[in-house]
Structures are given as structure tokens and as C-alpha cells.
Amino acid sequence: MFRKSKPFDLSPYDHPDIYPGPRPVSSFIFYKGKAHKIEETYGTAVEDCIIHISERNDLLGSLAFASGEKMAVKDFLKKENAAPITDRIPLLGYGSNVCLAQLAYKFGLTPDMSDLTICFRAAMKDSDIVFGSFLAPYGALPAIIAPVSGTETEIWLTLVDQNQFDHMNSTEGGYGIREHRSRKCILQNGERFEAVYGYYHPRALKVNGDMIRFKDIPGTSPLPGAWEADILNWLKGKTGFDGSREHFIHKLRWDYSFHCMVNEKLKKYEYAFDHPDLVETDQFKIIGKMKRDFVSERKKQEDNKDPLEGKGS
Template identity: 25%
Template sequence: MAQPFTDESHPAEPYPGTRPDHCFVHVDETGWPVRPDLTMESGWRVEPENIDLDQWLANHGEPPLAGRMPVLGYGSNANPSKLTWLREELGLEGPAVVLRARCEGLAAVWAAGLRKRDGQRPATLAGAPGVTEEHSIWFATPDQLRVLDRCEGRGLRYRLVRVHTGRVVLYNGGVIDSVLAYTAGSNKRMPVLFNGRMVRCSDVSQRGSRVLGERPAMNDGLDVTEIHGEPSADDWPELLFVYGTLKPGASAWHLMEPHVVETEETHLPGTLFDTGLGYPALRPGPGLGVPGHVLRLSSPEDALPLLDEYEGEDYRRVRVVLPDGRIAWTYIWTAALEGMAELPDGWDVHQIRSTPQP
């Protein structure tokens, strides 16, 4: 079983430093490995304690994954020693959640200018058809994102954007569409051209990058939407998986309908239980699959607070991976299951034992 590690095993110099080949959470100069696990409410397990990632974060007094935003880390931001530097120099607080991802059609390439701080050449992001690289997704809290803004020189050196180019896939198979990332915001952070080509960081070392010159590319080959203001964790994803009273035609569909752009039948791994209160309880995990609908919301940040209130304290909103890899919100049951019967395949809301709540 994987064990915790310290910053010393992943030095920050030379830029971009080294990074673990697995997902991890990091705090106090120490990292704990993280693995996908369908039996956990968050979908992730922290080793070696074998504890749910959301519970591990709660034990540290910090928000769960649902309160965090996925930001692509393709340079030094996945380096544990860099995370400690951010704490010491820029006031980063709380655990950093860094999940590995396969990036298709995207590449970390060397930028045209050098860093004033140490003269090293930084990385920038570029579109790269046919290329696959391993990078990381930092699930950042709003406060952590503000620290990253300062570190990256948002609005000066880099822009905060949603990237529509390529495909980003987490180790649990979840596809992060329109991932947040910091991309070139000035000529010095545009990709450098050497012999007319962009140069991938994986092909040339920091030392070797010194001979590349400072000729910036005209564009980085990315399709992006720049973020203005502060993004919210509720902004992503736009999808919601519903399996009970919120399904089309069910008793609470009227709450959903004004916010829904399209609907589609699907299923989700897990088990449904009869609460005896007129609505079902979902627990994540392996299984044949819970039938339901995936809804595309016109404005998640408007709809989700209303649904949080409707679902109440016995449910918790989490992000889950659908069978086709899309990530969606859903509500899982967190109260006790004592006395509840498992609902059979093909159940109908009318089979639930008692009448719906008033």
C-alpha cells in the first residue's frame, strides 16, 4: 500500500520540478496518495488510512471536492515542494488536492520569455493534435484559486480560461470538459518557436531550453473562453443525474423543468434503497446500475442552491462519473440505512412504501 511522502522526494528545482506519478493530497510538507474508489462517497480514497477523500478533508476542516474547482496543472503546480512555497510565500491555506489526468490534444510547451525571479524558462499550454501527456488537476477552493491568480500573474502573464481544446480524463475515467487553466496572457508567455515549431517540455530539459531563443508563436492553438471575475465551484459540471422525485414527470419535476435544457436516460453505479418516506436513497458503489436521467442545466449556479434546499440534510451533493465518462452532479444519501429495503431493478416511484412528503 502506498505511503505518505515528503517534499524532499520531489524537489522544485530545476523548474518545473518533479511530481508524483499518482494522485495525492498535500499539507504540512507531506503528501498522501489518493486512489479512485467507487465505494467512497467522494469516489476517492486516501491511503494508507483507507479513508474517503471528503472525510479526510473534513477532518482538516476543509471543503469537500464539491466545493472545489478543477484547474489544470501542467507546469510546477503539481510539484509538492512548489505547494509548500505557495504556502510560505503567498499564504496558500488548506490541503491541496492534486489528481492525475491524461490530457489528449494538449501539451506543456516552453514559453518565449524567462522568469524574472530566477531566469528559468516557464511552461505554457498549447494545443497539440495527436499528442497525449500526463498532467494534474488541482481541485482548488476559491481561496486557493486566488493564490494561484497571484502566482501566475493573472491578467498580466497568464489568463484564467476554460479550455475547449482536447480531452482531459481523470484516473477514475471522469472527463473534465472545459477545464480551467492558466494560458498565455502576454507574448513572453506564448509558446516559443524553434525552427518554426513549438517545443514540448517533455522533449527538452530546462537547461536545454536556454538555447531556444525568445521568438513567440502567433497563437497557442487553443480554443478557450476567458474567465472574468471569480468562478464558482457550482459552475461545473452543467449535468445533474436524478433518480427519484426530480425525474421528468415525477412529483418534483416542476422544480427542475425551468432550469433544464435537455434530458437523457442513463444509469449510475450504486444501489437505491426505499426510505419509506416517498423517495429513494442512493448510495454509491459497484452494482448493476441505478436508472435515472441526466439533465443539462442552463445555469447550474442558479439551480443547485434551490436543489440543495429541497434535498435537505440527509442528502449531499457530489460529482459522479457516468458510464460514458461524463461527470455530473447527483445527491447521495448520507443518513442511516437501518431498516431500509434495497429497491429492485426497474423500480418505479409508485413502489415506494409511503406517500411523498407534503
């Protein structure tokens, strides 16, 4: 089973215990199958932040290995003939969309599409990242974003171009997209966008009266936390499955009728909600069409207690 020390080179497609995947310790650009670290400089716009160009082919890139070359994000995008920040759409990333191995897998399905994705760490108030009450095709209970007053959680913005936006939507079956306009999402550089967009599924797993948050994801929350591995163990017990744990996971992944049967059982533990900060929309603005501002340093210190420092459940 995988809990704390999840390997960076495995994705949830390899084993559902990995979900949502290891969280990088810094913002980054994913490009050509490896990560390039972004310096999260407070008060500096995303496009002016400095990127460390990876000199290695390792998936972790300059997140783990030193880099001798640096440049501004905007210059890197121009050099690679990629869409500038102003032409990109800000998508909330809270499940596996910032897992490096998952990014490599998803973009590997479309090798003719550029994989250049900008992933910027942020914090969000009054939301938490909790287990959904349904199974992903690969056997994990995936993450959803739910309203929890007073909570602050790590969240990411993935800044994608139009082609990537369309591709990611095609891989997120079962989710709708909603707009978050409550200005409660603050990037690690202190920046806020007028609107951000998030995949939305308003049905959470609820056990013993509580939704359950992911222990992988830093934050401050009153909710109990669990690892994916432990939720799968709980689910195995609830189904009364008599075989081994790995056999149970194998059947979830490869036996469609069994998968459907378990999904039906999960409905008993389903909690439906409506998130007041996420509203329906069919219009998706690029960043260049949005208002942008920075939270003051004082306000950040008073209001943002930095859940990204590793506070857990």
C-alpha cells in the first residue's frame, strides 16, 4: 500500500493508492515530460516570476536537481512559441492534475499536443478537497471540491491554452465546470484573478456524519482525513469482498460489472451539496480579459496562515 512516501514516477493509472499523487513543493511548468521550478516571488506577476530551466531529463526536473539557466516565465513561453499567460485559462487543480506522472500519462495520450502546462500553487478559503462518492475508471475514489466554512486548503491553478483546456475536459468525464468568483483563491505570489474555473461534482463520500479530506493535501480543516489506501480498505470491507486487497483493486479496475456494483454501494454514503462559491457558466475567460490584483503582504500574514507549510488533518 502507498501512503506517505508515494513515488513520483507512478500515477493513479498505475495504482489507485497513488491518488491524488505526490504534491510538488513549488510551482512549476511541466514541459517535454519534466518539471521546471517557478520561484513564487511575492508581489511578482505570474508571467514575471523566474523559472529554473531543467538540464536533466528526469520527471522531477529542476524541482529536484540544480539548474544553471533561469528566465522569466513570459520569456520562456515566447522562446517555446507557447501561448502567453494572458491567452490562458486558469483551471483549479486539486486532484491528480498536478501529479507529474499523471500529467505525463495524460499528455502521452495525445503526443501531437504540446504538454506545456503552468501549475501555480495557491490557497483557497471555505473549500476543502474531499473524497467523492464514486469510483474513477482506474479504481480510486477521486477528489472533489466541497464547501467547508472556515477551512483553508492548498489548491493549484493550471494555466492552460485552449487546446489543452479542451483535452483536459475530455479526460474529466462526470464533472461539470463551474466558475469561482469569490476571490478566495490566492496564488503563492499573492496574486488573484477575477475568476477561476473548477471541475465540479456535488456528491461527496460521507462516513459517520463527516466528509473526509485527503491527507495528501495540506490545509487547516475540521474534517477527518484519510489516505486513498485506507478508503479502499474501508470500501473492501463494506462490499464484503472475500479475496485479497490486490484482487479487489484488480476487479475494480478491470471488471466492469463489479465496478458498477461497488459504485451502487457507494450511493449509500453519498452526500449531495451545492457549493455557493462555484456558479454555473458556459463562458470561460482568458486571463487577459480578467481583472488581476495582489493581496497586501499584511493581509496575507493576517488572513492566510499558509496551510502550504504542511499542516495536516
